Amino acid sequence: MADPKKESNQDELFWLFPVLMVAAILAITIFVRPSGCAFGVDPSTAGPVPPGAPAGTTMSVYQGESVVVVPKADNTGVRTLDQLSELLQEEIYTMEEQPPGEGTFIDCQVPGPGLKIVFRSDMYDEDNYDIYMMDETGYNPIRLTDWESTESFPSIAPEGNRVYFVSDRDDDPNNPNPFTKNTEIYYVDLLLFDTPQYQDPIRLTYNNETDYAVSVSSDASRLVYMSATKTNPENPVLMLADGDCRNGRIIADTYLKNCIPKISGNGKYVVYNSFLDGEMDIYLYDIEKDFTVNLTNSDIPEYFPTINYDGSVIVYEKLLLGTPQDEEYIELFAIDRDGKNERQLTKDRFPNSFPALSADGQWVVFVSKRWDFSGNNYYDEALFFMDIMGEQIWKITKDPAYQEQPDL
Structure with a gap:
């Protein structure tokens, strides 16, 4: 005969189980909310996710403020814009000069992935510049050279697995004049670097001239550089050569002081600044057509252009006149290859x-x-990352030492 008391307990447990399940679901709904709808507020009212945010980032609203819900390694964090600016003001910037909390701040790493950035710095040896490489996060830079000399103008060939640069390591160490130093072109083989087969960077030029400002195509088949004789250092020439510095020829030979040329990744175009038409303008040289055009043709000095892989976009710096009168500042501009659609990228007067x-x-x-x-903190010669629309700026170098002359 069944025990009535035992059957009664079983019936109570039978009905208690679904009640507990419902309670658990409600608890999860209340206390463990999905990141896309934090605190039960419709995230569509918070606006779009900022460009460059990491995968999984969502927007929501908290206490009347837009918040960025950012995936973390350990959990999902929700921070107000004020909290983000306080936490990340040393890492992330917006274009507008706004107080903390007014702009868009995101807790993320720089977009990529897989970008390799080369630059020169004295971070490990003060006053002695070496060549470094890092990814888009800015962490763990790799030191590619370690010489008691000055290395400059690094240029990376991602497809060719080389990093080119110039060095005065074989010059007279007692020569104090940088314009008469015998700087030569070298490259590092990235496939052999940090392996037992690796030796020293390979030297490409052997002459008594000052070779500098090297720039290489993506597959390392072509490069450009500046070259000046010691007897006439004020009038260097712009050289085009094969990736091993053979078959060199002059492609521009006048008014090129302070010129830093760049070759497109496909090896078809060269951009540089020159006084050729009486003002410091940006020029484009079409290698296959052997044709040069003045892209900017303005009365405002423009310097140090760079160009993307297919040569469709050129970015350069322009010296502007601010307020008060005669206060100069440098901003970045972009222009298309046909010399049209010039647009200002930076507007912060830094x-x-x-x-x-x-x-x-x-x-x-x-x-x-x-x-x-x-x-409170002033960054002196640091590297920053910006989208081509000029909407967001990230500080990517973590070391307080100088970082200069980037290439990617």
Whole structure:
């Protein structure tokens, strides 16, 4: 005969189980909310996710403010814009000069993935510049050269797995004049670097001239560089050569002081600045057509252009006149290959220089000196990342030492 008391307990447990399940579901709904709809508010009212945010980032609203819901390694964090600006003011910038909380701040790494950025720095040896390489996050830079000399103008060939640069390591160490130093062109083989087969960087030029400002195509089949004789250092010539510095020829030979040329990734175009028409303008040389055109043709000095892989976009710096009168500042501009559609990318009146353009023309790395939003920290010659629309800027170098002359 069945025990009535035992059957009663079983019936109670039978009905209690679904009640507990419903309670658990409600608890999860209340306390563990999906990141896309934090705190039960419709995320569509918060606006779009900022460009460049990591995968999984969503927008929502908290206490009347738009918040960025950012995936973390350990959990999902929700931060107000004020909290983000306070936490990340040393890393992320917007174009407008806005107080913390007014702009778009995202807790993320720089877009990519897989971009390799080369630059020169004295981070490990003060006053002795070497060549470094890092990815788009800015962490763990790799030191490619370690010489008691000055290395400059790094240029990377991603398809050719080489990093080119110039060095004065074989010059007279007692020569104090940088314009008469015997700087030569070298490259590092990235496939052999940091392996037992790796030796020293390979030297390509052997002459008594000052070779500098090298720039290489993506597959390392072509390069351009500046070359000046010691007897006439003020009038260098622009050289085009094979990737091993053979079959060199002059493609421009006048008014090229302070010229830093760049070759497109496909090896078809060269951009450079020159006084050829009486003003410092940006020029484009079509290698296959052997034709040169003045892209900017303005009375405002423009310097140090860079070009994307197919040569469709050129970015350069322009010296502008501010207020008060005669206050000069440098901003970055972009223009199409046909010399049309010039647009200003930076508008913050910080010194912005030495731009480098990604192969797809969507990202710009450049050097800048600027204050953070707190007004307490000044970054001197640091590297920054910007989208080609000029809408967001990221600080990517973490070391306080100088970082200059980027290329990617």
